[in-house]
Amino acid sequence: MSWSPRGLLPSRADVDLRPRTVRADLVAGVTVGIVALPLALAFGASAGVGPAPGLITAVVAGIVAAVFGGSRVQVSGPTGAMAVVLAPIVATHGPSAVPLVAILAGAIVLLAGATRLGRVVTFIPWPVVEGFTLGIATIIFLQQVPAAVGVHASVGGNPLVVAIDAVAHAGASLWWALGSVAVVAAVMLVLPRFAPGLPPSLVAVVLVTTVSQLADAPLARIGALPDSLPLPLLPTVDLGLLRALLGPAVAVAALAAIESLLSARVAAAMPTSGGAPDDDSRRYDPDRELVGQGLASIASGAFGGMPATGAIARTAVNVRAGAQTRLAALTHSVVILGVIYLATGAVSVIPLAALAGVLMVTATRMVSVAAVRAVMMSTRADALVLVVTAVITIAVDLIEAVQIGLLVAAFFTLRSVSRATSVHREPLPGPAQPGDEHIALYRLDGAMFFGAADRIGAQIRASADALVVVLRLSQLRLVDATGAHALAELVAALELSGVTVLVKGVQPQHLQLLTRVGVLDELRHEEHLFDDLAPALEHARSHVARSTAARSADTAEHQRAAS
Template sequence: MISQLNWFRARISALLPTRADLAAARRDPRRDLLAGLTVAVVALPLALGFGVSSGLGAEAGLATAVVAGVLAALFGGSNLQVSGPTGAMTVVLVPIVAAHGPTGVLTVGVMAGVILVALAVLKAGRYMQYIPAPVVEGFTLGIACVIGLQQIPNALGVPKPEGDRVLVVTWRAAGEFLRSPNWTALGLAAAVAAVMLVGARWRPTVPFSLLAVVAATLVARAAGLDAAKPIGDLPRGLPAPSLSFLDPGALGSLLAPAVAVAALAALESLLSASVADGMTVGQRHDPDRELFGQGLANIFAPLFGGVPATGAIARTAVNVRTGASSRLAALTHAAILAAIVFAAAPLVSKIPLAALAGVLLATAVRMIEVGSLKAMAKATRSDAVILVLTAVATLALDLVYAVIIGLAVAGVLALRAVAKEARFDQVPLDHGDHSAEEHALLAEHIVAYRIDGPLFFAAAHRFLLELTDVADVRVVILRLSRVSTMDATGALVLKDAVEKLRRRGIVVLASGIRPGQRQVLESVGALDLLRHEGREYATTPEAIHAAHDHLRGAGVLPAHLVRKSRTTGAEAR
């Protein structure tokens, strides 16, 4: 018990910030402060928009950006990561709000944070790197479509229809718009989205999202556009931390959503941190510390009314491009947003919902990397299938099922590809010191097969069929030195093949079994079967010599054909 407690303390200590993290913030504070200011300008409309889209309101988005932004920056594993509410997380939260209400979302956030901390302590961060690129690309494409569709009601200026499926809600919103058009809202949303998309191509460094939202707000106020519904009243400052939303009786029903939120937070945060590493030289994130920081952020953000958060790829990319070099930039971004919450809440409350919808529509469009999708589709047919299936599942089902489906299909296709690499080829016998007449007789009664690659469950059935089809020979030699890996299924199939051939009077000899595969063969009894009958040899020449002796003892070889010497050498193994 004491040793386990010491291990836990050591793990927590390893996940905490170090002096090096603090020292990095003192190297170039001016650049970090400017980068943080730029990111805050970009993040403000996104935080408001994602808060509204989540169903908990703009104030929830701001609280998340501030609280989660600070904690993830302090305790996370990346010097450049910027965290807060994201579109992908919003997609997951909408059905949770519909099923369990706002308090359910807050509870799920705390539970997801605890799960993330546990994953960090268990060193699970490293395993996220095994998610295939087509799954990530399809996931991103599907999320972009869902985010765009979620904005349709606000962009059209109609009340959000009932429904927990985004396609159904979008269809109903379009029908409501046709019955009672709101051209003011549609015009504002389209104008904001157009300014962002065109402006980003013209001047990428200019924060067109904030400029477009400010302009749309001023136009709506000056022209008295009542159809442009604003965000509404916002509290001045963050609420006092509270756990009053926590209902112990509901924890069981919220476990599955919490696991989904934790999985998404881990995936998106580590992906974002990897993107930041790729944009810089000399920066490398710690995946376990990143999970720990995101876990703390998600535990504490709901206490202030915030929604679950993740690392934000777009905001992190802006942070890197504007010269950030330490955590000070992300902390500055959170501090500026906090100042806005305390000082400018009345002004922010006047922003039209349609303008925020335009921001998120443009964000959804910019999430789709056409070049990357084309490259992935052209790579292999398997990659294209995985990408499309993941994207469709994200749109039609939900994000968790989408990732599960994508990973399952990717795993099956990968196993299929690996199984195809396994080869089972008949190889000629080495002449060695045999005469031409003796070699001809040996070749007539002995057949040798070489197995190349993995002998595991995906390839074992084909191996069994091919091996048991052997006929008209007295001895089969299996050359196993090139078997790269073997599982229990492969070992069982090998044992089954030996027994079937033996029942037909065919002797099976094995050569070149690797040390790492002996344990597997021994565990299923295959090695004992070969050893019991003296059929296992270190090299192929030894196996051929044993086959020669067997044929001579069986009277197959004429008496005058006597082996002169025994061939050795690792080349024939």
Template sequence: VLGAGGAKLGRIVSYIPWPVIEGFTLGIAVIIFLQQVPAAVGSHPGSSSNAFISAIQSLAHLNVATVAWPLASVALVALIMVFAPRIHRKLPGSIIAIIVVSVIAAVSAIPLAKIGLLPSSLPTPQLPSFDPATLQALVAPALAVAALASIESLLSARVAASISDTGPYDADRELVGQGLASIASGFFGGMPATGAIARTAVNLRSGGRTRLAAIVHAIVLLGVVYLATGVVSQIPLAALSGVLMVTATRMVSVSTVRSVIGSTRSDTVVFIVTAIITVSVDLIVAVGIGIAVAAFFALRNLARSGGVHRVELPAPSQPEDEHIALFRLDGALFFGAADRMLERVTRIDNVSVVIIRMSQLQVLDATGARVITEMIHGLERRGITVLIKGIQSQHLRVATRVGVIASLRHQNHLFTDLVAAVSHARSHVSRAAAASISPDLPENSAR
């Protein structure tokens, strides 16, 4: 992770489409909400690792006799969190709600499940073992974990930027920081550090805006471990679930959802697919599938933007023009559209010269260049001369490497000016017509 940050790989997060980010955020909000269902109804979590299935399983084993108190606690927490900021903007509604519910539960002896026993110290730091055999066995798993940690950290930063206006962020610095944190965690026997997407969202929706929020979070956790495990262990789980449910609800921006759904059909599909996969499968898998679906629609739209149009030759018209076909290539000519676009040119008939105008072509890949090459070969085999006009400098390399230029009958069949190309085509038609007439001249003279 540290190496990825040093290599400036954090910029890859900028290639994630907006509908994927919003679908991902919606899915996270649903997961956070569903994960709190067991505590909110006083039931045990389901056996499934999937949040939706686990919530269904916990509801299936619901004890109707004891569900009232947890639900009442969740409702009280929600009311306090909603109305406390209305009394004063700076009132920490979530903290007040937890304290109120905890005090009520302690004084009235309401049967609510508590957090329970917590560790009261951190492990003693120690140097890790550097056994060569162990290191060799851990290389592949470590790279996989590092890749996942990097992706989750970058997604966390991107989601944070989309949820709240926290200002610009440096993705590479984020990776460097997470890498250093993972190294430090290893000395205490801890797990690799990543940016927790759900926790980041909770932090922002609770009012966090700067790095100070993360520092305070770490200090408070450290203080709880050493000074307040007894007090914190008595907090009802229903109170915490209420806080997280309200926070999850606040993560969903109705106006943003409407904006995505009201944009284009393809963006709507990407948004919905990403959200569903996030909830039903996995966070990282959802992003991968979301990007793949977005890429599919982008390529389809790019393919549709391209076209082949037969256009009129420049005036004034000449008698030879009926034997010349001028085609203009527009948009993109790549693997998704090349065959379809050039099929019309390949089937042209009753002409002697075909001019391919490429000055309006925006995208040309190796597949597109190969199809042009095959098209030229096919036309030349039928006796149709092909001229190319206006091939752009950024396309010249791929056209040369794939064989477009070499497939032309002569090197002087490559033009930069349309008038010159048309003039050459007309001359070619005139010469061909003269050549077809000249064999009859001796016979006519004899008569």
């Protein structure tokens, strides 16, 4: 099948400028822009590249993803998870490497979307997602500890070790920094109860900034910011640096794809004010979403920004604010662009401790306690998958955490399927007839696959004490090549030992595989394959009768010869 861009590019259906939707989208876009401003600053600083690339990413990537992405309500930009992945890259290769990583990762994500790999994310189990989210939230929280205690810390180290070291070396600004974090947290937690229309994170940052300026507090500030967007410029490409960054770029691309698709999926299931998802505005195309996010990261890197992803928190705010079309996400970027051109002086004096407070609260809200509790109380296997994923996320690496989480989840799933696969020796139906004791009827249930094939074959061989074995395969839901090969070996072993094997009820979808692997070739005769049990048992009884008669004749002949 030839490749086609159908469905991957913008179309007229993306544009909806009815008065009702325009008004709702503008309100939602302004709301999200105000919420996203402090987050963009904070995530840029947290990644180690500074607040300016965070703003650039929110504007450039936000616009490109809104136009080319697969979700009408997705809001894209810098995220906490991406900041976690970028921090060690910055520590190793410096901030100047980030735009190149963004372009490389964007190209990989774009290729994944163009080759229709968007639905792969649906195979990530729920415990892995929750463990990944818990681990990311913990890392984001720990990364803010140095700023929260007024200590400058280098990026790239283990966040737990860096946080402990920062607490141990807290300086003279400790109480000012802790007070700033406490005020921000209090405002963000309390303000929505009394004034739900106000953006709590922005109000908190403005309050702390004003007080710290009036009191001339000894707090580290954001510092100078660009008062305009830079011109797009491809970063200088050094072949050695390109090779060194290819691995990190793959990890960034994997994270961007997973986080963006999870965000779009969450947005698609979010209830509206009426209590049910709006299928028309919330429907998304996972392949087009990857294309849009890939182009967004490429564009962001060209302007000197960071890799971008769909942001779950900002997308949720967008949906709850009533967004209907892509205009809301575009408006969010325009709001941040206005800040760059009109208000960088005010933004430059924001204390880093205030941004740390915003991120700490954001990190705690990323984790659904109810969801984690539900997973932990479901099964031991799911609980272990969540814990392993979270621990590896914190202690080792985000992408490795997802990979190992998937492996652990797959192991337990295969074990469960293997245990659900069974073989039962059944009594022959109907009245007993002479010779029935020489017929063994086995029913195979579940899946005959590599995880259960040897066990099933061993059980039948160990208990097969008959002249004829009838294998009922109509209840097998799955047969893979290993399972089919094990069946062929079982049939061959039984036939070699003098036992006649009859096969009954092969499902049409399994017949071709069993034929190719050689199961039917091992049968003594092609007529030993049956669709129904009754003729199979009739044939088995006839065979037993002939075998019994032949044995009796042989016994009589031996007796005559002996006498």
